[in-house]
Amino acid sequence: MEALLLDLALGAYLIATLAAGVTLLQPNLKATRLGVLALVAGFMLGSVVLLVRSLRLGALVLSGGAEQVALFSWLVVGIYLVVQLRSRLAALAGLVGPIGFIGALAALGSSEQPVDVPELLRSPWLPVHITLAVVGDAAFALAGLVSAIYLWQERQLKARATGKALARLPSLETLDRLSFRLLAWGFLTLTLSIMAGALWAELAHGRMLNWEPRTIWTVVVWLVYALLLHGRASVGWGGRRAARLTIVGFCVLAVSLVGVRLLAPGSHSGAYG
Amino acid sequence: MNALGAKGRVEKLRRPRRDGELVVLGVSHHSAPVELRERITVAPEHVGAAALRMRETLRAREVVVLSTCNRLEVIAITELADPLEAFANELSRSHDLPRLGLDHHLYLHRGRAALRHLFRVASSLDSMVLGEPQILGQIKKQFRQAAAAAAAAGGLKRCFDRAFRVGKRVRTETAIGQLGVSVASTAVELATRIFDDLAEKTVMLVGAGEMAELAARHFRRAGAHGLIVVNRSFERAVELSRVFGGTPVPLERIEPYLHMADIVVGSVGGAGWILGPAHFTEALRLRRRRPMFLIDLGVPRNFDPAVNELEGVYLYDMDDLDRVAQEHREQRSGEARKAEVIVEEEVERYFRQLSDGEVTPTIVALRDKAERIRQAEVERALHSLPDADEASRAVLDAMSNAIVNKLLHGPLVALKELAREEAAVVEEAAEMVRRLFALEGETPLLPTALVEGEDDEGG
Numbered sequence: 001m002e003a004l005l006l007d008l009a010l011g012a013y014l015i016a017t018l019a020a021g022v023t024l025l026q027p028n029l030k031a032t033r034l035g036v037l038a039l040v041a042g043f044m045l046g047s048v049v050l051l052v053r054s055l056r057l058g059a060l061v062l063s064g065g066a067e068q069v070a071l072f073s074w075l076v077v078g079i080y081l082v083v084q085l086r087s088r089l090a091a092l093a094g095l096v097g098p099i100g101f102i103g104a105l106a107a108l109g110s111s112e113q114p115v116d117v118p119e120l121l122r123s124p125w126l127p128v129h130i131t132l133a134v135v136g137d138a139a140f141a142l143a144g145l146v147s148a149i150y151l152w153q154e155r156q157l158k159a160r161a162t163g164k165a166l167a168r169l170p171s172l173e174t175l176d177r178l179s180f181r182l183l184a185w186g187f188l189t190l191t192l193s194i195m196a197g198a199l200w201a202e203l204a205h206g207r208m209l210n211w212e213p214r215t216i217w218t219v220v221v222w223l224v225y226a227l228l229l230h231g232r233a234s235v236g237w238g239g240r241r242a243a244r245l246t247i248v249g250f251c252v253l254a255v256s257l258v259g260v261r262l263l264a265p266g267s268h269s270g271a272y273g
Numbered sequence: 274m275n276a277l278g279a280k281g282r283v284e285k286l287r288r289p290r291r292d293g294e295l296v297v298l299g300v301s302h303h304s305a306p307v308e309l310r311e312r313i314t315v316a317p318e319h320v321g322a323a324a325l326r327m328r329e330t331l332r333a334r335e336v337v338v339l340s341t342c343n344r345l346e347v348i349a350i351t352e353l354a355d356p357l358e359a360f361a362n363e364l365s366r367s368h369d370l371p372r373l374g375l376d377h378h379l380y381l382h383r384g385r386a387a388l389r390h391l392f393r394v395a396s397s398l399d400s401m402v403l404g405e406p407q408i409l410g411q412i413k414k415q416f417r418q419a420a421a422a423a424a425a426a427g428g429l430k431r432c433f434d435r436a437f438r439v440g441k442r443v444r445t446e447t448a449i450g451q452l453g454v455s456v457a458s459t460a461v462e463l464a465t466r467i468f469d470d471l472a473e474k475t476v477m478l479v480g481a482g483e484m485a486e487l488a489a490r491h492f493r494r495a496g497a498h499g500l501i502v503v504n505r506s507f508e509r510a511v512e513l514s515r516v517f518g519g520t521p522v523p524l525e526r527i528e529p530y531l532h533m534a535d536i537v538v539g540s541v542g543g544a545g546w547i548l549g550p551a552h553f554t555e556a557l558r559l560r561r562r563r564p565m566f567l568i569d570l571g572v573p574r575n576f577d578p579a580v581n582e583l584e585g586v587y588l589y590d591m592d593d594l595d596r597v598a599q600e601h602r603e604q605r606s607g608e609a610r611k612a613e614v615i616v617e618e619e620v621e622r623y624f625r626q627l628s629d630g631e632v633t634p635t636i637v638a639l640r641d642k643a644e645r646i647r648q649a650e651v652e653r654a655l656h657s658l659p660d661a662d663e664a665s666r667a668v669l670d671a672m673s674n675a676i677v678n679k680l681l682h683g684p685l686v687a688l689k690e691l692a693r694e695e696a697a698v699v700e701e702a703a704e705m706v707r708r709l710f711a712l713e714g715e716t717p718l719l720p721t722a723l724v725e726g727e728d729d730e731g732g
Contacts, residue, residue, distance in 0.1 A: 153466070157463070157466060157467065157587050158581065158587060160589060160593045160596070160597070169466070171465060171466050171467055171468055171469050172466065172467045172468075172564060173467065173468050173469035173564070174469045177469070236561040236562055237562075238561075238562055238563070238585075239562065239564065239584060239585050240584055240585075241584070
């Protein structure tokens with residue numbers, strides 16, 4: 001049942017990606033609509049699977065890398081759809097589609113492994129901590145994507161180059177503002193996630209912070225984004241510089257997500273990390 | 274065929290058909306500079322009254338006046354031999370323009386060319402911005418006004434109805450309406466790639482000539498609200514500011530205003546570089562690095578090209594814009610070609626339907642004439658044969674009938690087939706037949722058939 005739903009979700013994301021590709025090459029209202037609708041369908045299917053699994057498990061499904069990837073991409077698609085409601089960003093669907101696809105694939109791969117959740121980790125603060133962290137990561141990832149599109153569009157405009165695809169992209173101003181908003185929301189959720197995590201650590205281990213690599217990296221990530229937001233809000237950084245820093249910020253985040261998990265052991269790298 | 278009906282048709286053929294010809298008179302961006310165009314505009318709400326006046330001037334049966342930013346056109350059915358002269362006189366009189374040299378800026382299309390022109394205008398193939406969407410609505414509205422003022426009726430209605438259909442067809446069957454093409458609209462389009470909402474943006478015109486005005490008009494139409502007009506001659510700056518509702522600034526006072534502008538359009542002639550990196554570095558600092566879009570239409574250029582190196586500054590000169598516009602044009606030249614083909618098809622179809630109408634009366638006239646000759650000759654023969662019995666009469670009748678039918682068979686079949694030919698061929702051939710058989714009708718003048726209902730009066 002879950003596998004079938006996930007197969008359907010895979011199909012939906014594939015359609016969304018193809019439709020976005022078509023739109024980019026040859027502006028086409030029908031394809032644009034189809035793409036967004038397919039993303040909505042994929043997102044709904046993903047939501048159902050997530051709900052079913054979590055109910056069966058009695059806890060939020062976060063039992064390891066694949067599940068987190070699935071949750072992460074589910075959120076990226078979700079946030080994208082919310083953004084799409086307000087500003088027309090069909091161009092982004094071409095990038096969000098594959099992310100959703102990978103997420104559904106990860107969920108499919110991890111579908112047969114119900115994990116026994118240790119009693120220690122059954123605190124309500126843990127899922128809050130992890131959920132907020134993944135929401136923040138998803139927002140930062142989208143901010144990075146938006147910034148990448150910004151840089152591309154900016155370079156084209158500077159070079160006075162034109163192209164069909166360019167005409168379908170949102171304006172520099174729109175992209176810049178969107179990236180800023182995503183950063184702000186991401187930063188807020190990241191901060192809340194750190195607080196929830198500290199609270200949980202305090203309750204579970206009696207310590208607010210354990211200085212393991214992942215925690216340190218997270219603090220680095222938090223500082224990078226804090227600096228970036230400060231620069232944007234009060235120094236007036238914007239445009240190219242802000243876009244580049246947003247991408248740098250996401251790279252640091254990616255290192256903390258992937259690299260630390262693989263290389264350095266700790267409470268964040270286990271089945272529940 | 275009853276004798277009365279036949280007689281009526283013959284009568285109709287004999288009547289001179291010169292009720293008038295379809296003509297288009299006009300002045301547009303193709304024919305006249307903006308200085309002239311802006312002096313002869315007719316407010317869109319007054320086109321009905323203008324049409325009535327023009328009907329008087331052109332001694333026309335029907336008139337529609339079309340007034341948009343870039344054109345003033347009079348579409349009429351008139352008998353006047355030189356409508357252009359009358360049109361020019363009227364323009365000169367009513368708009369207080371020197372009559373001398375005015376003709377150079379006006380154009381006249383007649384008959385088929387007039388219809389083609391109307392179709393092209395409705396398809397926005399004649400527009401400054403190729404494929405712009407407003408024109409069809411404007412024409413519809415202004416035709417209705419002319420009709421309401423009783424300046425236009427059935428004849429022009431047929432032309433305009435068809436023009437609306439052609440315009441719609443071009444819009445649905447080609448992708449011509451998707452992008453703006455002219456340099457000014459390209460500039461606007463580029464601006465929308467940088468800025469989110471032009472409504473909050475301020476446009477600064479450096480130089481207040483025709484190009485500046487054109488740019489201002491395009492940006493205004495795209496929603497840009499704020500306008501600063503900088504010009505060496507302050508009076509002209511004030512004048513243009515009044516037209517578009519902006520702030521006039523003398524050229525030497527430009528610097529304190531520069532940072533307020535999101536879009537700067539330079540079009541000062543013969544001045545060289547007016548603004549360089551130093552000016553814009555300062556402006557960018559004051560506007561907290563918000564991007565600036567610079568459009569250099571000056572010859573020689575007004576902005577130092579090094580300005581483009583500054584972050585957040587996007588400088589396009591005339592050649593860049595033209596190249597971008599060109600790319601669009603190339604992308605869409607296929608669409609424009611398709612649209613031209615549609616227009617040509619529709620002109621052809623329109624005239625073919627008319628030529629059906631030309632061939633049929635010729636056929637009828639030929640038959641009628643033959644029938645009359647036959648009857649007259651039979652009558653005469655019977656006079657010479659007073660003793661002829663019923664059978665002999667019948668034989669005479671049948672024989673004469675056979676002669677006429679056999680003789681006419683070739684020409685009639687040929688004429689019917691002719692109706693499928695191109696209009697010009699039909700016209701020529703029909704006239705030849707009329708002359709060969711001395712059918713006495715005037716050479717059919719195609720657009721007369723545009724006058725609806727008239728022919729049914731039966732002479």
